[in-house]
Amino acid sequence: MRKFYILLLAISFGNSFSQTVIFSENMGTPPTNPAQTPIASHTFQNSSPVIFSGDAVMVLPNNPDIAMPSSGYEGASGGGCTAIFATDKTFMIEGINTSNYSNITLSFGQLKGNSQNSNTVTIETSPDGTAWTPLTYTGVVGSLTTWSLITTTGQIPSTQNLRIRFKNPPSTVSAFRIDDIKLTGNALGVKENAIAGLKIYPNPVTNGKLFIASDANIEKTVAIYDVLGKQVVNTSATDFVNVSNLKGGVYIVKITEEGKTATRKLVIK
Known part of the structure; x- marks a missing residue:
């Protein structure tokens, strides 16, 4: 931890x-x-x-x-x-x-x-x-x-x-x-909540899909890291990311939209 x-x-x-x-x-x-x-x-x-x-x-x-x-x-x-x-x-x-x-x-x-x-x-x-x-x-x-x-x-x-x-x-x-x-x-320094209306759900993820929404509703770059800092997902998405291949545990999600970036804790069960 x-x-x-x-x-x-x-x-x-x-x-x-x-x-x-x-x-x-x-x-x-x-x-x-x-x-x-x-x-x-x-x-x-x-x-x-x-x-x-x-x-x-x-x-x-x-x-x-x-x-x-x-x-x-x-x-x-x-x-x-x-x-x-x-x-x-x-x-x-x-x-x-x-x-x-x-x-x-x-x-x-x-x-x-x-x-x-x-x-x-x-x-x-x-x-x-x-x-x-x-x-x-x-x-x-x-x-x-x-x-x-x-x-x-x-x-x-x-x-x-x-x-x-x-x-x-x-x-x-x-x-x-x-x-x-x-x-x-x-x-680099990242300003949290810089992406207007950003939401990720469900959290914990139980069905292999992580939904990502924002006010702009445009394509985002999504990177997910495990607890050792290894990048396990690097993709682009407008609505959801398939995380069905990830093992249960705690991760960090980094989301970038139009040059603005935010990070979130993610739990997968």
């Missing part, structure tokens, strides 16, 4: 010392066959409005020839991972709402192949899909066939639709595997 109140304060009031998980993705688990799955055919941990694209592939965790599931760092999920096997291939995530955060940091698990002697995978972010800003990182230099946790440096924009792009440059001769992508940041 103590963790829940810490999370509530971080999301609701925010300060330069509070760190919140904005987004996390463990890449899900690809099907047992085939050994490689296209990005477009795969079911990720996150769903709409987050979109995954690119010509990289998803790799099975139980294929000993190509998989090498993530391990050896804190938070390693060990399931499927994204593999950028060839030069000039990409993996992109878009639709992440970072508009209420500052000092945003990106981390992820990475495995680079035997023949690659430097950390040359390109990582870029963009607020609009047109202007891209590279991030930098320092990893293990030299031949490596074990996973490591990478933390990037560089400015990541606060925007309603952040794009992250991983790319294996034309000069790279080896494969890279990526897993457990996470964004953290400082929650």
Whole structure:
């Protein structure tokens, strides 16, 4: 319960010392066959409005020839991972709402192949899909066939639709595997009740539907966090959000409408 109140304060009031998980993705688990799955055919941990694209592939965790599931760092999920096997291939995530955060940091698990002697995978972010800003990182230099946790440096924009792009440059001769992508940041100050007429009901939720209403009655961005600060829902809605996949417990709902944001405690039974 103590963790829940810490999370509530971080999301609701925010300060330069509070760190919140904005987004996390463990890449899900690809099907047992085939050994490689296209990005477009795969079911990720996150769903709409987050979109995954690119010509990289998803790799099975139980294929000993190509998989090498993530391990050896804190938070390693060990399931499927994204593999950028060839030069000039990409993996992109878009639709992440970072508009209420500052000092945003990106981390992820990475495995680079035997023949690659430097950390040359390109990582870029963009607020609009047109202007891209590279991030930098320092990893293990030299031949490596074990996973490591990478933390990037560089400015990541606060925007309603952040794009992250991983790319294996034309000069790279080896494969890279990526897993457990996470964004953290400082929650900005949020004015409660800024959304006129905001109501969420029923609370507790017992039938898998959380209804959200306001005076404006327009589309809202809805993010739900568990007691550990992990984002478990990130979607858009005008009337209700499907929460049937969430386990019973206490959550925080963050609702954004026309740049105004409010947070609410949510109980699911």
